[in-house]
Amino acid sequence: MIQRISTYQRFKMMNPIIQFFRFIYLSLKVLTIVAGGHGGTRKVHQDSHK
Amino acid sequence: MSKIVVLGAGISGHVAASHLRRKLSKEHEVLVVSPNSNYQWIPSNIWVGVGRMPYKKILFPLEPLYIRKGIGFKQAMVKTFHPEGDEKEARPYVTIEYVDANKKGQQEKVTYNYLINATGPKLNFEATEGLVPGTNKTYSVCTYTHADHAWQALSALINDMKQGKKAKILIGTGHAKATCQGAAFEYILNVEHELRRNKVRDMADITWISNEFELGDFGMDGMLLSYGSLTMKSKEMVEMIFEDRDIKWILGAGVHKIEDGMAHYENLEGETKTVTYDFAMLIPSFSGHGFKAFNKHHEDITDKLFKGFMIVDANYTPKPYEEWSVQDWPETYQNPSYKNIFAPGIAFAPPHSISKPRKSKNGTEIFPSPPRTGMPSGITAKLVADNIIDSIKTGRESLAHKGSMGNMGAACIASAGFGLTQGSGISITTYPIVPDYNKYPKTQGRQLGKTFGEIGLAGHWLKLALHYAFIYKAKMNPFWWLIPE
Ligand SMILES: Cc1cc2nc3c(=O)[nH]c(=O)nc-3n(C[C@H](O)[C@H](O)[C@H](O)COP(=O)(O)OP(=O)(O)OC[C@H]3O[C@@H](n4cnc5c(N)ncnc54)[C@H](O)[C@@H]3O)c2cc1C
Numbered sequence: 001m002i003q004r005i006s007t008y009q010r011f012k013m014m015n016p017i018i019q020f021f022r023f024i025y026l027s028l029k030v031l032t033i034v035a036g037g038h039g040g041t042r043k044v045h046q047d048s049h050k
Numbered sequence: 051m052s053k054i055v056v057l058g059a060g061i062s063g064h065v066a067a068s069h070l071r072r073k074l075s076k077e078h079e080v081l082v083v084s085p086n087s088n089y090q091w092i093p094s095n096i097w098v099g100v101g102r103m104p105y106k107k108i109l110f111p112l113e114p115l116y117i118r119k120g121i122g123f124k125q126a127m128v129k130t131f132h133p134e135g136d137e138k139e140a141r142p143y144v145t146i147e148y149v150d151a152n153k154k155g156q157q158e159k160v161t162y163n164y165l166i167n168a169t170g171p172k173l174n175f176e177a178t179e180g181l182v183p184g185t186n187k188t189y190s191v192c193t194y195t196h197a198d199h200a201w202q203a204l205s206a207l208i209n210d211m212k213q214g215k216k217a218k219i220l221i222g223t224g225h226a227k228a229t230c231q232g233a234a235f236e237y238i239l240n241v242e243h244e245l246r247r248n249k250v251r252d253m254a255d256i257t258w259i260s261n262e263f264e265l266g267d268f269g270m271d272g273m274l275l276s277y278g279s280l281t282m283k284s285k286e287m288v289e290m291i292f293e294d295r296d297i298k299w300i301l302g303a304g305v306h307k308i309e310d311g312m313a314h315y316e317n318l319e320g321e322t323k324t325v326t327y328d329f330a331m332l333i334p335s336f337s338g339h340g341f342k343a344f345n346k347h348h349e350d351i352t353d354k355l356f357k358g359f360m361i362v363d364a365n366y367t368p369k370p371y372e373e374w375s376v377q378d379w380p381e382t383y384q385n386p387s388y389k390n391i392f393a394p395g396i397a398f399a400p401p402h403s404i405s406k407p408r409k410s411k412n413g414t415e416i417f418p419s420p421p422r423t424g425m426p427s428g429i430t431a432k433l434v435a436d437n438i439i440d441s442i443k444t445g446r447e448s449l450a451h452k453g454s455m456g457n458m459g460a461a462c463i464a465s466a467g468f469g470l471t472q473g474s475g476i477s478i479t480t481y482p483i484v485p486d487y488n489k490y491p492k493t494q495g496r497q498l499g500k501t502f503g504e505i506g507l508a509g510h511w512l513k514l515a516l517h518y519a520f521i522y523k524a525k526m527n528p529f530w531w532l533i534p535e
Contacts, residue, residue, distance in 0.1 A: 001293070001294070001295075001296035002293040002294065003294060004290040004291075004293045004294040005290065005294045005505075012506070013474065013505055013506035013507065014471075014472075014474070014506065014507050015507075016471060016507065019506050019507040019508040019511070020508070022504070022506055022508035023508035023511050023512060025508075026477050026504065026508055026509070026512050027512060027515070029479070029502075030461045030463070030477070030479060030512070031534070033459040033461060033479045033481055033500050034425060034459055034460070034461055034479075034534055034535075035534040036459060038429060038433075038452075038453040038454070038457055038458035038459070039381075039452050039453065039454070039457045040381040040452035040453075040454055040457060041376050041377050041379070041381070041454045041456045041457045041486070042377045042381065042454075
């Protein structure tokens with residue numbers, strides 16, 4: 001096992017008060033990305049990638 | 051009056067049926083045909099599979115809801131498609147076979163004006179020799195019964211570990227072209243979390259096995275994402291998580307045969323190897339259901355409707371990876387030959403994978419098939435419903451609602467352990483789902499910021515909140531439609 005997540009990082013990840021605010025932030029962020037709309041792609045540009 | 055028949059009552063079929071019913075007047079008929087009497091919220095199967103949520107909490111019976119809402123329901127499986135009708139029946143129809151106890155085996159023609167094929171995938175366990183959930187110590191979490199069964203086996207193993215038995219646990223993909231790596235990823239982290247909770251973590255060796263070339267590919271060619279103030283590859287994020295939790299990994303593995311406690315696989319080097327285990331959860335390959343279609347003279351026209359999954363407005367011209375384009379992906383999910391047939395969710399045939407195709411030195415294709423998660427399944431179903439509603443209301447074909455996976459975001463809130471104070475989740479969002487290398491050439495086809503990852507307790511709360519919100523929505527409780535797909 002390699003400790004890749006430091007004790008301080010883990011504290012932040014699991015602290016309920018910090019995480020409560022992260023929860024609000026994440027909910028809004030997810031909502032804006034998902035409810036932020038969707039559409040077609042074909043009229044915008046037609047080139048292939050890479 | 052129009053009759054819209056929806057095949058399947060999973061995420062996409064149920065979303066389509068509920069929006070159609072809400073927006074169309076009662077003179078129009080909405081009929082759902084599905085073999086399962088229950089609606090199930092599949093993402094929460096992960097918690098059923100670790101014994102943290104009883105399966106009854108993730109499902110509810112469909113028929114009472116549909117009766118209340120004025121949606122017809124037949125507990126049956128579609129068998130054949132007849133988009134031109136036949137000599138006796140001028141209208142297009144599908145044949146169905148009932149599976150409910152009263153009418154089991156009876157067949158019927160169901161006519162339609164519009165058809166939505168939302169039958170999702172066939173869980174193609176047969177494609178991997180010996181991969182049968184509940185045998186050879188392998189399990190699945192793809193349905194609630196599978197997940198419940200997996201938990202029974204896992205809890206017995208945990209008890210053995212408490213008695214001093216050392217155990218090997220193998221979780222990942224059970225076929226060279228399987229998809230749904232995200233579900234397996236959630237499950238491995240939840241299993242690891244439960245072993246720690248049960249104080250037997252040191253008794254277990256946990257291994258991830260996957261057809262991905264790199265960790266964090268998820269069938270999406272990996273992602274470059276914002277992680278706090280950093281920009282990180284999904285590969286690095288998953289590697290960090292696995293190393294931190296002492297999970298080993300085997301990549302580029304095409305599992306082709308399962309025997310009691312043994313998974314045989316070929317890797318990209320062309321080597322055949324075997325890994326042993328005491329408990330495995332392997333995602334099978336997903337395939338089309340093998341439906342047949344006939345024209346009005348009863349000639350086979352399956353090729354016009356199906357290419358494994360259903361053919362829609364995608365560009366299926368075979369071309370090399372370098373020439374793939376985001377424009378290949380469908381926008382309206384309409385079948386090009388029969389314009390009143392649509393296939394949202396997993397039921398549509400993708401133009402190609404999203405991950406780079408790779409072959410082993412023996413020529414075996416080993417790479418993930420493209421995932422279509424719950425969110426795009428719901429979004430595509432809603433836009434199909436909206437186009438049908440507009441077409442009915444205006445009396446002419448309307449395809450104004452479009453939603454390509456190349457212009458749509460998705461959130462994957464992966465549970466990494468259950469528990470109100472000890473749980474964890476890995477929240478990942480991607481925009482767009484299919485990378486657009488023209489629009490975002492420097493960030494691997496996706497928009498940074500909108501493509502981000504975060505680890506923590508909040509992710510668990512969010513996943514739990516989504517569980518309750520989506521079941522509330524699926525039950526069509528007051529103002530359900532305000533909750534986005
Ligand atoms: C374990 C697991 C965890 C997941 N977790 C997440 C997650 O956290 N987030 C996320 O976004 N996605 C997740 N997914 C993916 C998500 O569940 C799928 O994207 C979604 O279920 C696809 O919806 P669908 O309606 O297209 O197909 P399905 O949900 O599979 O529905 C298909 C429907 O068709 C019915 N059917 C089958 N055959 C027939 C037939 N012959 N005739 C009529 N009806 C038929 C089935 O009974 C079912 O009702 C997960 C998947 C799994 C397996």
